[in-house]
Amino acid sequence: ALAESLELAREKRWLKLELESDCANLVNRLKRARVDFSTYGFRIRQLLNSFEPCFNFNFVWTPRCCNKAADQLCIWAFKKNCSKVFDMDYPIEIHDVILKDAIN
16 A cells, blocks of 8 residues: 555655554654664665655554544445545545544
């Protein structure tokens, strides 16, 4: 998912990106990628080093309960076995979740 997100950022030519995850282990490794000598850390370094220096990434830990829209999108995409790029044209199945997330 991280690699796909970063590749989408490259395609869209977004220079500043904030990525949220509820996986504290992943966020900690991303924030300290230069000092992680594990295989996992090596792959993260490879991924991040494949981008030009002008790309600015910020990695943030966010509990799943604080981003229900993203959680519902992931569940929906997993069930439908699909990947879809959309801006404000999100699937109708998650409309109520999007509205509640925007209000809260």
